[in-house]
Amino acid sequence: MASAIVACRGVRPFARPLMGRFRQGRLELITEKRSVHSAVALCGRDKKSLDVSKQLIAKSAGLFEELAAKRQADKLTFRSAVEMYVTKESIYRRGHVEFIYAAMESMEKFNVHRDLSVYKALIEVFPKEKLVPGSMWQVEFMHFPKQQQCAIDLMDQMEDYGVIPDHDFGVRLMKVFGTDAHAFRKYRRMMYWMPKFKHANPYPVPKELPDDDISLAILALRRMAVDKENKINVWNSMEEDPEAKEDTFIASAQSPIQQNLIQKHNPETPLFVEGGYSCWLRHKSTMYFILRADPDLEFLKNLKEAQQAIEKDERLFEWTNIWEEEEGGQLVPLRSVHEQDDGTVLAMTITGTDTKDSLVTWIRCLQKANPVLEQIPVVFRIRTPDSEVQVIGSKTPNDGLQVLELQ
């Protein structure tokens, strides 16, 4: 099979006839979803066969629903449903295409939609050797279009869920369609591209997000924190702050450099708690808040001047070196990643309730590691979902979370 992967580089990719993502209303949409080939084929058929097809799908879907009701909706049940079909239709495999569509539809319910072995089992549902094209013409004109399209749709679903097929999958597919069919070409393209994209994200998010909010908050903070030294603390508001008004968690990220910046902050000028800003992890969003200081204009001015001086070659080669002068070394004052032009970020938090009360508790928690913070006024500039948020769209993704966007 390795040679197949190599060979597929030479294969001219061809556009999928009808691009489409299927999630809901699968049963109704099937006919539209098919490729041009199957659509053409369907045109030639009578209405009766279409009805039969619909009936078969409904019947197969019934099988899954029935089993799910009887037993648990898990992998074992799903596999046994497939086995039941194969045993029953061991010779003729009547309605196997409809069965596969019905199976694909219920995969997510059984939580097997990311499981390669289940997709392999579904490939096994196709009859062996019957569908292999015998000539070049058959290859090009989509031999057994309905079956091939079904296999391609199956692989499409795999692609959507990020399931990468393996060689074993290819062997099974080859036994059904041969190495030249469109379905097999689809497999080759998948094997070429999918592994390449698998690790494309330099900041990967786990496929399965943790359910509990604290882990999710830690995950989000860790993803956003650029400073390698960043430390994430999780406090319970009631335990940490006797004056806390609500019982929630506070996940806070701060690095030693940021602590140092607070230490150096002029207590005359206030700090700001700002937010909430939204942070998306796959389909889940969380609100985060930052502790921010206004930019140190003096420092930025010095920085800019030093940079300009270098560009203009003022005082060329007059640097003091670290072996001769105690305060030598830097041409340009060092600037940490936290000191940006529009402000200095001093800490970041995600709380369980996103309320002002929880943020007050957060500041009290921070005061333990940053005693100076007690002397610095902190201004809360918060926009939470329940205050000034406008809902601008009500796309409802799978988990029903509303998409909120701040004004």
Next chain:
Amino acid sequence: MYSRHQLTRQLLQLARNSGCSQNGTVTRLRSTASPSASQSLPTKSQTADDNQVPVTASAKKPRTNVPFAKNLFLGTFDKEMLVYPEISDKEEHDELNAMVEPLERFFTESVDSRAIDVEAKIPEETLQGLKELGLFGQQIPQEYGGLGLNATKYARISEVTALDGSIAVTLAAHQAIGLKGILLAGNKEQKEKYLPKLATGEYVAAFCLTEPSSGSDAASIQTRATLSEDGKTFLLNGGKIWISNGGIADIFTVFAKTQVEVNGEKKDKVTAFIVERAFGGVTNGKPEDKLGIRGSNTVEVHFENTPVPMENVLGEVGSGFKLAMNILNSGRFSMGSSGAGILKKLIGWTAEHATTRTQFGRHLSEFGLIQEKFAKMAVTAYAMESMAYLTAGIIDMYEEPDCAVEAAMVKIFSSEGCWTCVSECLQVLGGLGYMKEYPYERYLRDARIMLIFEGTNEILRMFVALQGLQHAGKQLKDLVKKLRNPLNNPGLVFSTAWSRVKSRATGPSLNLNLHEDLHPSLKNEAANLEQGVANFQVTVEGILTRYGNNVIEQQLDLERLANIVIDLYGMTAVLSRASRSYCIGLRNVDHEVMLARTFCQEAYQRVENNLKNIALGPTKNMDDNYRQIADTIFKNGGFAAEHALARNW
């Protein structure tokens, strides 16, 4: 050519007989005595006037020298460096040898290095023996009860004391850094009070600079000294780590921050103090368990409200940083001779093994791969030794020698040479070398510290390159400024570009005529050195023009510059030494010339390679790759490539 050879020899003879020096100064025989050489001295105008004092009348040393290595960055070559220094007084020379002899006996008979290593302690009687030999006061003037050795003699003694790493470090911590502050900056009272007892070893000294938060970055220390209200004592608070001799020392040179008023502004500056353990509040931790030099006492030292009287401030209040740097700079040169001392011993032992051990029916010494190892080790040791004594010679010739850069180069070259060569010796022994029964593994472990302490080699490379570049930059400032602004100075830029194009075809013009000052048999190598110096100068000018002030951020190019200048210095040292040896006809002098030639050819190859890489720029010499690879590793928190057996589906 032959006549010149004879002439040199005669001159050398003449000078040797007539030259006498006082106070143990080492003099270099001046090649300018040769009429042919004096005509071709382009650097002569730049040499300090007081350099011209004839050898015979050198009662008082000239104040300072024209820096050699720094001037290489300008393409200026001080041909006096091609006259290898020697101890011109025969008696003094014999005296030194007489001093070395019992020392060697002591080290072979009374020092059990293996036991010191295993027990991680130097026995009391061994220390007592060292004290009796006067080794604790080598550089302390005779008037204070020390041996009053100059740098050359100190280097010679170091060769012997280096045979045991732990002892060498104990001695070095005591006098190369521990009490050096008193020698360099102490006033008369301080010297009178402390030096006699330190010279006898009654008091042991330690140097307290390193702190948990400040290793190479000496200016960032946290230890504080606060002046009491009556203004008579400082209260010292803070912790120092990895202090050699910290557990056994009675006198500490401590660096701490004090508040100083500079132009009406209060600032924290480093001040040096002489602290006696008897002042109170000085505690130390357990000896650290180390990889090598296990017998040396390395501990944490804590100061808690230690009262230090005002008169124990070394130098001025607030001048401690410069003193610390001076102490460190002045101690480094001896590492060259120490390394050479170790290597010469090890090469001897290993050669004995190679000539007796038989494999496949032949002695190891008959195999080409083994021969290559020995040759390379000998070349390295020769260069190391030559550089060390050349540097020591400069130090001894001047009141305030400017050779911190040279000393750093000696340290870099010898520590790395020592590490690789000891490793090669061990390799020749094979499995035997790996066993604790043989001393090789101990020497290997001991040698490892040389790359780290007294300034890591990385820091020192930056030091060498930046000191040189700054020296060159100050002189070339106007030129570079114009070259960096081509639109306003088209004529200059064009003529410079034209001369570069011309020199690319023919090479930069060579007018140093170095071979005139060397024995003719080293003519080719002299030409290599000259070529190297000329090409180096062009590159330095190019780098300054390309980067301007930003040059200090180009660490990889700086490293290359440092490596080049180390090689050039090494070539200078071996050539002048081999030439001298050849002229005066030392034993095995053909071998010396061969070593010198080999070193020069190897070094020239390295120089060429480094110059080529600098010219290629970061995208082609892989510097960009290194940066990107490192970025990824730091981002991923470690080795970022997937496992070799990883599958993606």
